[in-house]
Amino acid sequence: MTEITVRKVSTLDDRTLPVFAEMDRLMHEIGRRAGVFAAARSYGAGDALDDWLRAEREVCWPVAELAERGKDFQLSIALPGYESPDIEVTVTPGEIIVHANRARQRLEEGPTKEAAICWSEFRSDDVYRRIEFPASIDVDHVKATLRHGMLHVTAPKARSEVTKVPLATAA
Numbered sequence: 001m002t003e004i005t006v007r008k009v010s011t012l013d014d015r016t017l018p019v020f021a022e023m024d025r026l027m028h029e030i031g032r033r034a035g036v037f038a039a040a041r042s043y044g045a046g047d048a049l050d051d052w053l054r055a056e057r058e059v060c061w062p063v064a065e066l067a068e069r070g071k072d073f074q075l076s077i078a079l080p081g082y083e084s085p086d087i088e089v090t091v092t093p094g095e096i097i098v099h100a101n102r103a104r105q106r107l108e109e110g111p112t113k114e115a116a117i118c119w120s121e122f123r124s125d126d127v128y129r130r131i132e133f134p135a136s137i138d139v140d141h142v143k144a145t146l147r148h149g150m151l152h153v154t155a156p157k158a159r160s161e162v163t164k165v166p167l168a169t170a171a
Helices: 018-040 048-059
Strands: 002-004 006-008 064-068 072-078 087-091 095-101 126-132 143-147 150-156
Touching: 018 048, 018 087, 018 095, 018 126, 064 126, 087 143, 087 150, 095 150
Parallel strands: 006 087
Antiparallel strands: 002 143, 064 072, 072 150, 087 095, 095 126, 143 150
16 A cells, blocks of 8 residues: 655635646536537436536546545545556645546557557546545545555544534524
């Protein structure tokens, strides 16, 4: 098991890291692509989420699972073939962004290196995944590890510093 470095952004307003601009660009592209799917089926009701998820899969997203335990969230993301230096994890109190990038070296096979590629199913090796947490997390204590191609992130929930007091009603 290899530990992954986690970049910690302590406020939701701090969007200065380049990963945030790239996520904004990807979210725009996913929205555009989902709109294409909706238009192709004449904008029928009830399929917007399916359109969005299909667009995510096409654009850049590896599969993931978020589980909530008593005091933390457990996030697992499939990143087969990536090594720990290939992975960046950035967290804010409300979200996590995982960026994985590796240098792809396609081996030239066949009788000659002059052969032209007719088609290819190879995709970019640059992937992103953004997950919003349903509750605030303690950014300072987030841990990430990579084991057998699975990224595992533990994100403790933030301790509530404000005690909720019922509002007094006017008599």
